[in-house]
Amino acid sequence: MPFTASPLVGGDAYEMAQRLALEVDAELSALSDAGEQLACLRRHWDAIAGLGWMATMVAEDAGGAGGDLSDVAALACGAGRGGLPLPIATACVVAPALLAAAGARDMLAQVAEGAARICVILPDAAQDPGATRLSFDRTLEGGVVGVETPPDPTHLLLATKAGELLLLSVDSPGITRSLSMRIDGRLAADWHFVGVAVAQEQVLARGIADQADRARDLGALITCVEGVSAMGAIIEQTIAFLSDRVQFNAPLASYQALRHRVAEMYVEYENLRGLVAHALREAAATDALPWRDIALAKLRLGEAGRLVAHETIQMHGGMGLTEGVAAIRLARRVMMAEFEFGDRSFQADRLLAQVA
């Protein structure tokens, strides 16, 4: 029997998330109009909010389910197999962690019930070269670009380099945005701030730089979970394709050169899966987040994920260049993951700084 990937975290939540992700993928693939795609994403966002995904890690006394990281990992793992183009890591982990660090219980409750759709801007958010640097001193100036966002965001949660945490309504005067689709079909926004006045009560916390780092690392870990899950599905689908496809009178699966390369993809996948599983276990077992394991995993996701993505494209031949193939859509998800929550070079820099 051909390969079937085992989930990092299985169970009902995983199965449900996988089903949902595959449904959304099928729905979206049939749409070509951006407006319809947006509407579809919004509908499914509301659905997962209704299912309580965003409440998973919110404490019970703040209206959440009081779950732990492995509960979110199960969702991410299922969602990852279909490349669900919604910001799981940010919505289920990063935003709740930041709000919890600030003790913002009201907002946590709104997040948990899905009433607030939060776009999170972390201190290292991308900026265009030459653009005005983001700065905050009572008013907010500058801009950030390509920030992942839920559909129709209601709030901006902004962690500054100085360690403040701001919560702004997206409709605040002086805020403009433009919306894009990322290479993996998720939504991203460029935000521009011109003299945006920030009131005292909009500064949820100060001195939370460490917690912001921690929130980013949590996001990186969940991204790794999604990535590993997508890689497993890609390998399954590549094997299925090679087995079905006949070239020069033989199934592609019979060519040793391709078989060996699939074996190499699998080794890369398994190695990363092991590392991510380990980081998840560590994160569950200790209070201190195993940031080094997470950084190493994220580094490997960049290397191994890209290898798997490139190889599946190559092995699909011409088909590998089309959006019509599920494995290729997953490959784009994996390619994008490299740039989320710190790319390889970001992770390498911090790891090397610690070694030295």
Added chain:
Amino acid sequence: MPFTASPLVGGDAYEMAQRLALEVDAELSALSDAGEQLACLRRHWDAIAGLGWMATMVAEDAGGAGGDLSDVAALACGAGRGGLPLPIATACVVAPALLAAAGARDMLAQVAEGAARICVILPDAAQDPGATRLSFDRTLEGGVVGVETPPDPTHLLLATKAGELLLLSVDSPGITRSLSMRIDGRLAADWHFVGVAVAQEQVLARGIADQADRARDLGALITCVEGVSAMGAIIEQTIAFLSDRVQFNAPLASYQALRHRVAEMYVEYENLRGLVAHALREAAATDALPWRDIALAKLRLGEAGRLVAHETIQMHGGMGLTEGVAAIRLARRVMMAEFEFGDRSFQADRLLAQVA
């Protein structure tokens, strides 16, 4: 018909050098005593001196043959196919170039006729960490290690960082040495200098730093020629081995995974061959040495050469770990070449300094 590599520079000199290199290789492989190996190397050194190899590029009026770089390349190309463990590049190109730059005609004549056996120490010669740095101010202090040498060297030709060129008898008071065999079976010496007095007439020239760079680059180019030649022979021999060797009831040559990897070795080889051939043509066509092409070629020799060396070891299986296989002896030659006349990192640094 299976692959036969075409030489970068063919002709009689190439054929003769190849024959000789294969003879020496056969002779040396049968010896296990270091003394006998040394004697063998000395005998063959005298033989190639007698054949006029070292006179090739020495001007006619200095007692040489007045040939050009392509004449030496033909020798290096032939020698490279048998991994001739004698310092071709240094003896035929680097030393003559330095002596010519200093206008040292008497010494050039001695080199040309084989009477002087010169060990050349370039400004970037390796030193052990923690050892006294090499310094020269009337007396010579410090040490260098792992410097390629002809058998029984008579002289040291030392280019200092400050641009002086010193010629010393190896018997000068204060000079000690220890001799080793390199991984490719060539000879290398560690030299230690304690209060070595250097007389005025032993300083052959001053201000020749640029010519020393040029001499090193000429050495790098000839090393690339040897390396390419060895890589071609390695690929031939790998193909022959895979074609002969039966595993699991089929010749290894029938396994597509191995065939593809041999194809990759060949592409690396051809690409480098093209670059080195180009550098040779440019060097012949212009007065200015094409240092950038040479540096790029040397960089690629490190990458492509190592790939070819590692792959031939792997494809030879257990046999790949023994000195008894010619392809493996050549692989060691190619591995060693990386460290001659500037390794990858040395070349990358100077190329990037120029780009920036």
Added chain:
Amino acid sequence: MEVDYEAFRREVTEFAQTRCPPEIRAVVATYRKLSRKIWQPWQQILHAHGWGAPSWPKQFGGTGWDPQQRHIFDEVMAENDCPPQYHHGLRHIGPVIIEFGTPEQQARFLPGILSGEDWWCQGYSEPGAGSDLASLRTAARREGDEYIVDGQKTWTSHAHESDWMYTLVRTSKEAKKQQGITMLLIPLNSPGITIRPIRTIDGWHHVNEVFLDNVRVPVANRIGEEGKGWTYGKFLLERERLGGANVAPALKNLERTRELVAQELAGETHRAKRAALELRLLLAEAELRGALALGKEAVAAVMEGRPLGLLPSVLKLSTSVTHQHVAEVAMDAVGERLAPRFRRIDGSGPNAEAPGIEWVQNYMYMRVRTIYGGSSEVQKNVIAKQLFGS
């Protein structure tokens, strides 16, 4: 007569720099996918100058240049961001019509190709065929003076902006698969043709599916004999083997990527990342310089009538992978801020694409390099067969 190649290079360079409209060069310089809108006016300019068909014989309107001159021409065009003169009419079907077409076909089709008035696309690939081109299934049956064509083509570049498609169809299922194939020239406005865009990962629209439903094609539009189409198709593939010898576009791409890295990652903060990317670019340059030298060898071989051997396969493998490496470096430099902005949806700013987004599109597009025109796997099979002697 001895050709003065240096003088020729200067002449072509001056022409490229003075006659190619800046708006066309800007499109090339930013890797945007070339469309008929860009190519056609440039073809008209070249044609007006007598340079419409560097690769055609003089009597058919070609320049009469030798391979070295053609190589210089291609190189200079790339160096100056002029569109590569690589449209299917000029480089593919034109030479086939010259070699195998009837005088009537030559008179009918060649002038339109030369002037850029008629635009062509290639209908070879089919779903399920992939690298195994000869297993095509689109069928044509003869009915009087017409063929009735039924089937589907895919990966048809530029079909949506072309007038004509030259195509291979199966006219016999009896023979072995390379036989029984016929080449037909089909007007794309024929009834029964439906063209649908394929959504590719680069976000550009350049390839299509072409459905043929009982399309009537006059027998006069058949090239050569029925059942010999594979020969004409192969002729074309052989002719294009020197295509990989032009490494200039890859080197140009490399230089641009170097500038990108220097700008994007300026300053002390990014030093480590910048250094790592610069090193990768340097390794790519070394490979490209090797390919450049091999390209010169290939041109020299053609000039001297020597066989090319494995050079085209080596060039294809070397440059395609290096092209991809360079595109990856660019992606690593800009990905964090641009990969999320792949397709603009709305925004209060101007509704244009994010500046620089072509780096992301180009990275995606570059994956095709190791697939089309003989995949890397096919090239390695070819090389191994030759090296092992079987």
Added chain:
Amino acid sequence: MEVDYEAFRREVTEFAQTRCPPEIRAVVATYRKLSRKIWQPWQQILHAHGWGAPSWPKQFGGTGWDPQQRHIFDEVMAENDCPPQYHHGLRHIGPVIIEFGTPEQQARFLPGILSGEDWWCQGYSEPGAGSDLASLRTAARREGDEYIVDGQKTWTSHAHESDWMYTLVRTSKEAKKQQGITMLLIPLNSPGITIRPIRTIDGWHHVNEVFLDNVRVPVANRIGEEGKGWTYGKFLLERERLGGANVAPALKNLERTRELVAQELAGETHRAKRAALELRLLLAEAELRGALALGKEAVAAVMEGRPLGLLPSVLKLSTSVTHQHVAEVAMDAVGERLAPRFRRIDGSGPNAEAPGIEWVQNYMYMRVRTIYGGSSEVQKNVIAKQLFGS
């Protein structure tokens, strides 16, 4: 009884640090090839402590540890530069004798293995067989109470310092190749045996050719039945599948290489090179941490009696290549000054090897990692077969 693994780890660590002689640990720490001279005294120390055979059942002198404990033991040994307890007697033939030997054989051979008095080597590989072990040709014919063995073995590690060789020989050419193989235990001082060193590229002497010329072996030295040798050989290979789960030596090697790079390339001059090598080491570390995690999974699977599936192959492929990468980094750091000093010939200084030369030897030696114990190619075949379901 619940095992307190943390307490166990502390106990083993303390033992390793206090009982392993510094001169032995120094040899391990500098990658020098381990010989009987190093292993035997250490085995004696372990045996005296009752830890002579962690992997044997208690009734044969084993420790009775569970797989988790054995894994901890191996890990701690590596972390503290104690020799890996991996000699052929203890890990290979011992378990076979326990499983398939007669009580007489057990009484005769096991005590010498445990105490380290008898030293064993493995005579499996033959010239021309390679990964296809079963195609061996060394033949044994029965003559009364003896077998007469004729043939040649190769890659025989430690044959030159062993007392015994367990070997597979062909006793029938009739059957298919895996059948007709018999396992014999041969004293290496038997008349007719010649041992010749193989010169390997690492410059160490550790493997040999063993020629067997009419060597008489008592039938009492046969393990199990005639013709069933392949089964006993396979049993052994199966048992050792957890070997790759111990990633500690590779991590130790990584840390040492990090120190080497920091020392060798200290200062501003070497900044670019140092940064490039450190980045390569970091990527290697990430892979090793993945392998480490998979190793833990493998141990857990064995503890719970679950099948290991492809884990051993994945571990082997991952760690062998990463080991090589790390060794390459070390070579790149020191190669320029040490690769030329591979074998000292003479010198006015002390005639020892150049300090640090083990980095060069180790780089060469590491190439074996992807060849022995199931080559990478064989591992990929195994993985692909499983993944594709055929």
